[in-house]
Amino acid sequence: MRPEILAPAGNEEALEAAIAAGCDAVYFGLTKFGARAYAHNFTLEQAKKAIDRCHLVDVKVHVTMNTILYEDEIEEAYETARALYEAGVDALIVQDLGLIHLLHHRLPDLTVHASTQMSIQSPDEIERLKKLGVKRIVLARECTAEDIEACRQAGLEIEMFVHGALCISMSGRCYFSAFRYSRSGNRGQCAQPCRMRYTIEQDGQMIPESERYLLSPKDLSLIDQAASLPVDSLKIEGRMKSPVYVYLAVSQLKKVLDGKPRTQADRQALMTAFYRGYTTGHLLDQRGNDLMNTKTPNHQGTLAGEVIGYRKPYIRIKCRTDIMQNDGLRIGTQGFRVNYLYDAQGNLQNHIPADSIAMVKGRRCAKGTEVRKTISYAAEQEVTKQCQKVRQVNQPIKISCAGVHKPLVVTMNGETIVSDARAQKAHKRPTDAAMIRTQFAKTKAEFVRYEPSFDLADDIFFTIADLNELRRRTTAVLAEQKTRVVTQPEQDYSYVPKAKTNDAEIVKGDRPEMASFQWNVSNSYAAAACLEMGYTSVLIGPECDRAASLKMIKAFRERYHDVSCLVKTVYHTRRFMIMKHCPINTYFKDGQRKHCALCHEHTMKLVGLDGQKVVCSGDAQCWMRLFEDQPVDEIEDVPMYKKAGLCQFRIDFFNEKEAEIEKIENKLVEAYSKN
Numbered sequence: 001m002r003p004e005i006l007a008p009a010g011n012e013e014a015l016e017a018a019i020a021a022g023c024d025a026v027y028f029g030l031t032k033f034g035a036r037a038y039a040h041n042f043t044l045e046q047a048k049k050a051i052d053r054c055h056l057v058d059v060k061v062h063v064t065m066n067t068i069l070y071e072d073e074i075e076e077a078y079e080t081a082r083a084l085y086e087a088g089v090d091a092l093i094v095q096d097l098g099l100i101h102l103l104h105h106r107l108p109d110l111t112v113h114a115s116t117q118m119s120i121q122s123p124d125e126i127e128r129l130k131k132l133g134v135k136r137i138v139l140a141r142e143c144t145a146e147d148i149e150a151c152r153q154a155g156l157e158i159e160m161f162v163h164g165a166l167c168i169s170m171s172g173r174c175y176f177s178a179f180r181y182s183r184s185g186n187r188g189q190c191a192q193p194c195r196m197r198y199t200i201e202q203d204g205q206m207i208p209e210s211e212r213y214l215l216s217p218k219d220l221s222l223i224d225q226a227a228s229l230p231v232d233s234l235k236i237e238g239r240m241k242s243p244v245y246v247y248l249a250v251s252q253l254k255k256v257l258d259g260k261p262r263t264q265a266d267r268q269a270l271m272t273a274f275y276r277g278y279t280t281g282h283l284l285d286q287r288g289n290d291l292m293n294t295k296t297p298n299h300q301g302t303l304a305g306e307v308i309g310y311r312k313p314y315i316r317i318k319c320r321t322d323i324m325q326n327d328g329l330r331i332g333t334q335g336f337r338v339n340y341l342y343d344a345q346g347n348l349q350n351h352i353p354a355d356s357i358a359m360v361k362g363r364r365c366a367k368g369t370e371v372r373k374t375i376s377y378a379a380e381q382e383v384t385k386q387c388q389k390v391r392q393v394n395q396p397i398k399i400s401c402a403g404v405h406k407p408l409v410v411t412m413n414g415e416t417i418v419s420d421a422r423a424q425k426a427h428k429r430p431t432d433a434a435m436i437r438t439q440f441a442k443t444k445a446e447f448v449r450y451e452p453s454f455d456l457a458d459d460i461f462f463t464i465a466d467l468n469e470l471r472r473r474t475t476a477v478l479a480e481q482k483t484r485v486v487t488q489p490e491q492d493y494s495y496v497p498k499a500k501t502n503d504a505e506i507v508k509g510d511r512p513e514m515a516s517f518q519w520n521v522s523n524s525y526a527a528a529a530c531l532e533m534g535y536t537s538v539l540i541g542p543e544c545d546r547a548a549s550l551k552m553i554k555a556f557r558e559r560y561h562d563v564s565c566l567v568k569t570v571y572h573t574r575r576f577m578i579m580k581h582c583p584i585n586t587y588f589k590d591g592q593r594k595h596c597a598l599c600h601e602h603t604m605k606l607v608g609l610d611g612q613k614v615v616c617s618g619d620a621q622c623w624m625r626l627f628e629d630q631p632v633d634e635i636e637d638v639p640m641y642k643k644a645g646l647c648q649f650r651i652d653f654f655n656e657k658e659a660e661i662e663k664i665e666n667k668l669v670e671a672y673s674k675n
């Protein structure tokens with residue numbers, strides 16, 4: 001069975017581009033609760049209209065509600081989800097366990113997909129999510145082919161990204177932006193520190209020549225491999241990309257799934273729409289410079305020529321490809337739309353062909369500087385043209401008439417539409433199947449293409465007006481059928497946790513039965529979800545500050561009466577990222593060697609342009625972790641949390657010496673002993 005093509009829609013124009021290109025489903029976010037807070041996004045009313053628009057042409061709609069939610073947000077998020085359910089949404093893509101838990105118990109008929117922000121890459125995690133009624137897993141981008149096959153065996157639908165931007169950190173486990181810039185990636189506000197420049201510091205000494213974009217990956221592109229991927233849905237990243245990008249990515253993915261190879265022109269067109277280098281990513285275990293683009297973090301487009309001279313204010317270009325007026329060009333550090341385009345003689349032109357000389361206005365730049373095309377005006381015009389065409393769905397119908405004085409009857413999807421007119425006795429040419437087929441084919445401006453079969457009596461006659469009226473009524477009924485929403489009543493919430501009661505305990509390190517930071521537990525319902533998934537204790541999420549933690553504890557106690565399962569971390573060195581990519585090995589060894597131990601033999605740090613540092617430390621599996629360079633000590637808050645009912649506290653050590661560890665442990669015991 002061919003996998004679904006799932007397209008991004010950051011706004012109405014991108015939605016229309018996705019539909020025109022032939023997608024099977026779209027995903028978009030609302031103005032709240034989505035992981036792309038800076039995209040245009042949709043209001044709830046716009047979302048309802050978009051759902052109807054898509055359903056007319058059999059395109060499914062998945063709405064992203066893929067942020068973590070705090071205690072004072074969870075009910076509002078649930079009400080938004082319920083409104084989408086009542087509007088007919090096909091699925092919600094969710095990160096927050098609390099929202100998934102609420103939907104499972106109150107709206108069990110609503111389809112929920114686990115967001116890639118949950119970083120799922122094992123069958124065990126999928127088995128736990130089954131207990132919450134999740135129907136599909138959007139796999140972590142770190143999954144290998146072996147991981148995908150193992151997850152597929154768990155029995156849920158599998159969705160994976162096949163094209164677009166990569167997060168270098170495991171999605172959902174990146175706190176760099178939140179901790180350093182107070183803009184949480186888990187709440188859709190990522191400041192993209194991975195796209196910034198860093199310099200390696202080794203044992204306290206800066207290595208100036210290492211300064212580059214050490215955490216910036218290329219874009220994923222698995223379009224050419226898509227037909228062989230054993231998944232149910234192929235997802236294209238790009239809710240902040242242009243309609244041209246959406247159209248080209250969808251149409252080229254569809255082309256490959258239809259068994260047709262992409263041409264070089266196809267690839268160039270998509271690269272012009274957005275390109276910062278391509279990688280097949282972790283699926284094929286690409287590493288180092290095969291995975292990363294450390295030279296530049298932004299859209300580079302395609303090579304269009306090179307600068308051969310400058311005479312103020314004109315840049316003289318030797319064209320390798322054609323350049324049109326209104327194309328977007330990047331020349332060195334300057335980027336602009338071509339408002340005025342001149343030939344070698346200074347004549348104004350709309351188009352300069354390849355292997356010719358073009359002149360554009362711009363700032364001085366060096367001879368030999370690359371000229372790159374970042375926007376194709378011709379592609380914009382073509383996509384606009386394609387979006388004006390009407391996408392149609394094929395609809396089988398049966399048209400019958402029992403005889404003179406009987407109506408013409410259309411049977412469609414189990415419903416009948418009966419003409420007001422009755423058949424007259426034909427005196428000249430009777431109304432036959434060919435005549436009716438001709439009238440029912442007049443739907444070029446509508447969403448449907450009818451495929452009629454007939455059971456007609458002889459010698460009947462209907463006027464053309466009668467046939468057209470019946471066609472219009474049939475189309476209206478079909479539109480109502482396709483946008484009809486059938487919902488089930490909301491259920492009462494009655495979940496009772498079955499957590500074992502623990503005595504007071506200080507927790508060091510991870511335990512299998514503890515729901516870890518992976519789940520980003522930020523509200524009381526999320527904690528209950530962890531218990532429902534089979535955990536016996538729940539670590540309060542790393543983005544919960546003192547106020548958020550206390551609200552969560554209070555709500556959990558009031559609803560479930562016992563907070564003994566909750567655990568609060570009160571001492572740790574905050575981890576900013578965990579990733580397969582190693583910036584240290586990539587710089588020193590081109591990233592191709594695992595377990596090089598450089599980060600353990602030396603103290604390695606990344607230093608940002610602002611002078612702030614992060615510590616690099618690989619784990620036992622050679623996954624690179626980036627840590628804050630100073631620990632966070634909140635042990636003084638233990639009496640306050642204990643008063644709120646908490647009895648489990650966690651301390652995480654990173655590189656502390658034995659004496660420091662003993663000191664911290666004693667400090668925690670003393671704080672816990674206070675009345």
